[in-house]
Amino acid sequence: MALAKGAATINADVVSAAFYLLSGWQEFFSVERDRHGRFPYSASVQQQYSFVALPVVNYYFDVLKTAVEHVSGQALQPRHWQGAAFASFITHDIDSLHGGWGTAIRRDLRHGKLFDAGRALLGKATGRPAPWNNLEHVQAETTRLGAPSTFFMLSSSQPAPNGTANADYKIDSSLLKRLRQLEANGAETASHGSYGTAADVTRLREEVGQYGSAGLAGNRFHYLCWEPRRTPGVVAAAGFRYDSTLGFAEHFGFRNSYCLPFYPFDFERAQAHSFLEIPLNVMDATLHHPNYLQLRPAEILPAIKPMFEEIERFGGVATVLWHNDHFDPANTTTGPHQFAEIMNDLRRRGAVFLTGRQIVAELCGR
Template sequence: MILIYVPVFSERIKYTFSFIFEKILGISFRLTNCSNNFIYESSPKFSYSFSSLKNEIHFSSCNLLFETDIKSQNLIEILNDPFATTFFLLSRYEEYLPYQEDIHHRFSYKASLVKGKIDPLIPWIDTFAFDLFNQLKKKFPSLVYKNRKFTFINTIDIDHAWLYKNKFWFKNFKSLGKKGLTFRWKDFYHQILVLSGLKLDPYFIYPYIKHLNIPTFYFISFGLGGRWDTNHHPKNIAYRKLICQLYNQDYSTIGLHPSYESNKDFTILKMEKLALEKLLQQKISFSRQHFIKLHLPNTYYNLINLNISADFSMGFQDHIGFRAGTCTPFYWFDLKNNKISELKIYPFCVMDVTLKNYMKLSIEEAENKILNLLDSVKKVNGTFISIFHNDSLSNYGEWELWRNVYEKLIFKANDLQIYPQNH
């Protein structure tokens, strides 16, 4: 048990200290605002306030954790206060302030206030938590933390289940015509062979994933289609059969991959969730936003209203690393209402599209980046969550040889933990 002196209790303080001590270190703590009780307490303790009390381990605070509103902050003051930094990162405070949106109206690493100040490739909060423990242990040798195990969570987004198969004939006719007009004869004949059943569709990688025998989350696109939603139609019989097969597969869990348009229309989001639940005859409680279209707080309000209990969208689309500064799943703090919510956030730290299309990395560079990222998570025994798509694992077209990147990750993460399923 650690005693922490704070001049005033607040929801932000409880949330921040709970995450650091209980969620990461597995140590219980108690808050007090009574200076006399604190001074004469002999157990492990420290103070978090504007000034120290009496020769104790002391952390000087800025105002952030004692406030209840949302406003522009002095970033220098926050970065000099590791607990305020923790809350600033976890709550995604900067995403409630004005920022420059990207082409898809998203927050990006490029727009982050802490870009160049906090290394996104390191789980900053987890690293600070263990540094804090080591500092406290020097004065209180009896202090121990609860060991946790490194966990790898394999997630696959299915934006289009097949490249050629099970599509309306006109789409395939148009695709073949385009290949012929541009003299892409190799791709032309490959598509013919797939459509005639002589070759497997390159995006049909599901037996390969099943053979790996690792827990896998499949996030399913189930919208009606559009410019940025190229999934098979929800009424497509083959698509529906595939989703049911994946659901009934060992070690697999199905989550919703809400369509691009659903992010700004709650009615669409609700329709997609209900349709997927009706198909599987099972409640869907996991989600990840298509295109990582995460707009706070509205996206999370919509998910909560639909009884989604966990979301996997917390990460940058344009850079690998830790958007919320941690590799530990956490409950979302609702800044507008100044309270903790029941929505659990599972932060991912690497996505295939980020590596290839945004960061423009070669296969070898991508492998090195992933392995370094993996090592940083293992150092704090955190949770490593990756995003790959079935097309990026196809080894076909623009994704030729990119399965090697995925397999390097799987091999390195050889101490996989069986993640509890939700069937």
């Protein structure tokens, strides 16, 4: 960029480059899909040029900001989130409430705790709540660490036609009562659209209808399914105020190379969609799953800290997904200890912790 008195020359088309990344152009016009119908990280420019953990669009906009400030002679003030430099969105996809017995029994046997293993077996046989039936415990832990939780609840217990599992629980009156109590204590309930609903607005509406007249503000699709030619329209037609699906399952970082919420582009109408996308930055399974990064516990925080530094720099939102089953003490790889390390780093940086509804209210005033 060349600066002169009253003028600035940018020798690159940063607007087109920003639009290409932020709009998801590469996904919309690509035929590459994985077995879940998702645009794969391996086909992305982020992987090709190794910038997935860098919010390139924010840097492009920073160039424009510098030019505007120079020409106008006035500084553009950075966004603040309730007085904080950046925000964090702590979320939990609830895929299972009745699992975890096998994990607990194997852990006890591995440590020679035969009595505890027997007690777990008896608990399973007598119908005691499973180790992963832990919504209240998850909220207590996030509250202890200074954040409200947003619970993305799966509303279908029927497997998908291809056999992919959905929830192992049902949205019944007992569970709804628990969710209302969690909300009274500061949590948010959101939709975790079941496998297949990313292309089926009728099913998605039916699922959301199970929560009554209160309505749900946000959604994230199971398995992070997102078909760019259809899914944005489904989210908009279902009436959600925000979505938080757009992150790569295979790698932490910025799927659209941007660290702030944004309105997805509607390619058919050449305008913005009506809902806000709150990008997903890091998921527990990404960090250690055998198909993904396979980081050791001590490697997790050092790997993602530079990403948090970028979000802090640009006043963005750090969205963290930690499934409820990863709060099981038996998980020592991406478990409660690693979650606490991440939370403590975000707190040290001065993040304000908000629910999805609160983020929408901050940005949109509604």
